[in-house]
Amino acid sequence: xxxxxxxxxxxxxxxxxxxxxxxxxxxxxxxxxxxxxxxxxxxxxxxxxxxxxxxxxxxx
Amino acid sequence: xxxxxxxxxxxxxxxxxxxxxxxxxxxxxxxxxxxxxxxxxxxxxxxxxxxxxxxxxxxxxxxxxxxxxxxxxxxxxxxxxxxxxxxxxxxxxxxxxxxxxxxxxxxxxxxxxxxxxxxxxxxxxxxxxxxxxxxxxxxxxxxxxxxxxxxxxxxxxxxxxxxxxxxxxxxxxxxxxxxxxxxxxxxxxxxxxxxxxxxxxxxxxxxxxxxxxxxxxxxxxxxxxxxxxxxxxxxxxxxxxxxxxxxxxxxxxxxxxxxxxxxxxxxxxxxxxxxxxxxxxxxxxxxxxxxxxxxxxxxxxxxxxxxxxxxxxxxxxxxxxxxxxxxxxxxxxxxxxxxxxxxxxxxxxxxxxxxxxxxxxxxxxxxxxxxxxxxxxxxxxxxxxxxxxxxxxxxxxxxxxxxxxxxxxxxxxxxxxxxxxxxxxxxxxxxxxxxxxxxxxxxxxxxxxxxxxxxxxxxxxxxxxxxxxxxxxxxxxxxxxxxxxxxxxxxxxxxxxxxxxxxxxxxxxxxxxxxxxxxxxxxxxxxxxxxxxxxxxxxxxxxxxxxxxxxxxxxxxxxxxxxxxxxxxxxxxxxxxxxxxxxxxxxxxxxxxxxxxxxxxxxxxxxxxxxxxxxxxxxxxxxxxxxxxxxxxxxxxxxxxxxxxxxxxxxxxxxxxxxxxxxxxxxxxxxxxxxxxxxxxxxxxxxxxxxxxxxxxxxxxxxxxxxx
Numbered sequence: 012x013x014x015x016x017x018x019x020x021x022x023x024x025x026x027x028x029x030x031x032x033x034x035x036x037x038x039x040x041x042x043x044x045x046x047x048x049x050x051x052x053x054x055x056x057x058x059x060x061x062x063x064x065x066x067x068x069x070x071x
Numbered sequence: 072x073x074x075x076x077x078x079x080x081x082x083x084x085x086x087x088x089x090x091x092x093x094x095x096x097x098x099x100x101x102x103x104x105x106x107x108x109x110x111x112x113x114x115x116x117x118x119x120x121x122x123x124x125x126x127x128x129x130x131x132x133x134x135x136x137x138x139x140x141x142x143x144x145x146x147x148x149x150x151x152x153x154x155x156x157x158x159x160x161x162x163x164x165x166x167x168x169x170x171x172x173x174x175x176x177x178x179x180x181x182x183x184x185x186x187x188x189x190x191x192x193x194x195x196x197x198x199x200x201x202x203x204x205x206x207x208x209x210x211x212x213x214x215x216x217x218x219x220x221x222x223x224x225x226x227x228x229x230x231x232x233x234x235x236x237x238x239x240x241x242x243x244x245x246x247x248x249x250x251x252x253x254x255x256x257x258x259x260x261x262x263x264x265x266x267x268x269x270x271x272x273x274x275x276x277x278x279x280x281x282x283x284x285x286x287x288x289x290x291x292x293x294x295x296x297x298x299x300x301x302x303x304x305x306x307x308x309x310x311x312x313x314x315x316x317x318x319x320x321x322x323x324x325x326x327x328x329x330x331x332x333x334x335x336x337x338x339x340x341x342x343x344x345x346x347x348x349x350x351x352x353x354x355x356x357x358x359x360x361x362x363x364x365x366x367x368x369x370x371x372x373x374x375x376x377x378x379x380x381x382x383x384x385x386x387x388x389x390x391x392x393x394x395x396x397x398x399x400x401x402x403x404x405x406x407x408x409x410x411x412x413x414x415x416x417x418x419x420x421x422x423x424x425x426x427x428x429x430x431x432x433x434x435x436x437x438x439x440x441x442x443x444x445x446x447x448x449x450x451x452x453x454x455x456x457x458x459x460x461x462x463x464x465x466x467x468x469x470x471x472x473x474x475x476x477x478x479x480x481x482x483x484x485x486x487x488x489x490x491x492x493x494x495x496x497x498x499x500x501x502x503x504x505x506x507x508x509x510x511x512x513x514x515x516x517x518x519x520x521x522x523x524x525x526x527x528x529x530x531x532x533x534x535x536x537x538x539x540x541x542x543x544x545x546x547x548x549x550x551x552x553x554x555x556x557x558x559x560x561x562x563x564x565x566x567x568x569x570x571x572x573x574x575x576x577x578x579x580x581x582x583x584x585x586x587x588x589x590x591x592x593x594x595x596x597x598x599x600x601x602x603x604x605x606x607x608x609x610x611x612x613x614x615x616x617x618x619x620x621x622x623x624x625x626x627x628x629x630x631x632x633x634x635x636x637x638x639x640x641x642x643x644x645x646x647x648x649x650x651x652x653x654x655x656x657x658x659x660x661x662x663x664x665x666x667x668x669x670x671x672x673x674x675x676x677x678x679x680x681x682x683x684x685x686x687x688x689x690x691x692x693x694x695x696x697x698x699x700x701x702x703x704x705x706x707x708x709x710x711x712x713x714x715x716x717x718x719x720x721x722x723x724x725x726x727x728x729x730x731x732x733x734x735x736x737x738x739x740x741x742x743x744x745x746x747x748x749x750x751x752x753x754x755x756x757x758x759x760x761x762x763x764x765x766x767x768x769x770x771x772x773x774x775x776x777x778x779x
Contacts, residue, residue, distance in 0.1 A: 035209075061226060062224065067307075
């Protein structure tokens with residue numbers, strides 16, 4: 012799994028933010044922030060199989 | 072002359088047969104390549120040597136680490152057995168009737184409470200809270216599925232299966248490599264990951280929302296939401312000489328049978344694969360013979376032949392699709408002959424991922440499923456393995472469904488009891504969903520006025536739920552037989568159960584009230600909101616949990632501004648929906664509407680439905696509503712076999728909590744279990760945990776005698 016290096020000061024701040032927000036770790040916090048940012052640049056793909064994957068789910 | 076030719080022949084033979092020195096230039100590249108591989112060998116040898124050399128030191132460190140953990144542990148091991156959907160009201164009734172003597176005894180000598188479930192009270196949400204000790208706002212599972220805000224199309228909440236495209240470069244040649252990968256979407260950290268960091272071994276078997284499995288110090292066998300080999304949540308197949316319209320519905324595949332005298336043949340449809348840029352559906356021919364005199368069918372699938380008689384399931388059969396040279400996709404399925412004459416009908420279960428040859432990760436470590444299969448035989452690996460759709464669509468009857476559900480139960484029981492008997496310490500979690508599936512399909516027998524009873528049997532299986540609870544109780548007794556007072560044993564459920572008589576289509580209501588708009592000229596009935604004009608829609612109901620506000624910046628075509636406008640709309644909808652009545656007769660299908668932002672806390676609340684609907688007993692999101700179908704009717708009568716549910720106000724469906732040790736908290740909650748398990752092993756509750764540590768009193772070491 013690739014890793015990203017951050018400054019120690021930033022990491023300490025991330026630790027505090029993660030704890031206040033309810034993340035389990037600064038890593039989870041960083042991943043969530045990055046996921047949200049990456050999401051802004053991603054093009055929505057219409058996956059034709061997306062509905063097929065729910066086929067057979069008894070609840071619906 | 073002859074001698075001369077003989078000498079020349081001999082010389083040539085020597086020349087060609089014996090090797091001679093060859094001159095060639097070996098460039099630095101070849102040298103590096105040789106040295107690199109040599110270096111790898113040296114490095115591997117060095118690592119092995121170092122590992123062997125340091126082993127005693129590591130063993131000593133581990134010994135002291137474990138010893139300190141054991142000294143701090145309050146229990147030798149913790150066993151948690153989940154009975155999905157076991158309801159406290161029904162437990163009370165059956166315990167009073169003497170049908171659950173083992174759990175009754177545990178309730179007297181240990182503890183018995185209702186267990187507060189999650190909001191919403193849906194299994195993937197609840198079990199994720201059990202795993203992590205946090206509310207759904209911190210683990211991001213709010214329903215079985217959610218919408219992709221970019222497309223408004225449904226996506227599974229807990230796992231994403233994608234095809235990763237990588238390129239292998241060999242000099243100027245680039246070889247594209249495609250690989251199916253599954254990613255786990257539940258957030259936060261599971262209790263077994265935390266235990267593993269302290270070298271406490273966990274066995275996490277068939278606990279919902281563990282697909283794909285996490286990597287931790289222990290073993291895991293995935294459950295709920297693990298797909299079948301087609302990538303669906305379970306697609307059955309009916310092979311029949313009868314036309315599909317008569318006996319096949321939307322959740323299954325139909326395969327026509329070609330009859331030639333007493334011989335027949337058909338085709339199993341497999342997964343679709345991409346080959347040379349085009350999609351190809353894999354197929355497997357099957358054939359067989361009918362013996363009407365003996366009332367049997369001999370069915371050949373691949374190299375195996377099985378004899379089928381009406382109403383009896385075959386054993387698991389390997390289903391192998393050839394996908395290319397030395398490539399195959401392997402699954403397992405069971406067959407059931409449902410009719411032999413005048414029509415021939417064979418039902419095939421969804422093709423489960425073969426535990427012995429898994430094409431997706433269904434266990435941790437990967438070989439765990441393989442070894443379990445070799446040890447105990449093939450077993451179902453599908454997340455929701457009991458085929459509820461086949462019963463709902465009349466492909467199999469109640470008896471066949473029960474046979475299937477209890478066969479799966481026996482497979483899992485074998486695995487659990489093996490772990491209970493062999494395990495000495497650490498944490499063992501095992502969840503049975505038999506209790507959930509059977510209640511879903513047989514709850515109509517609990518009330519005479521259930522609309523689903525019309526035209527169906529109401530007598531033959533009326534004691535099914537009582538028998539189910541009795542069976543779960545008997546299992547509890549068998550587990551207690553293998554444990555003692557040093558083991559903390561808990562039996563819990565994620566939620567209770569209630570009747571599902573009427574469905575509420577909130578999308579129809581939102582459309583009628585002007586909150587949801589259809590495209591100009593579009594009719595009703597399109598699935599997954601295909602006819603909805605998102606640019607004019609302010610709110611929409613999705614899945615089983617609740618309503619999303621079409622929010623600017625969150626949804627692709629969101630129109631409601633975050634802040635005052637959204638807050639006002641949430642308040643307006645809450646008021647209106649809570650006062651919704653059925654045809655003006657005063658019956659209220661919705662007990663309360665819960666604003667997610669007040670109830671849930673955590674970094675992922677923005678992904679939750681903005682309003683969580685607390686349905687009254689007897690009601691639930693309608694079948695059409697859950698799939699984004701807008702109809703003229705707001706209230707839909709439920710006539711399906713799927714006649715019980717729990718997707719109602721969480722206050723109405725708490726779970727159960729039984730423990731062999733006395734527990735002094737009067738109101739335990741599902742989110743308390745993870746911090747409590749850590750505490751039992753001497754590990755502090757984590758800062759991000761929402762649950763509290765339940766106070767246990769360790770009993771004297773003594774065995775509880777079970778009743779079977």
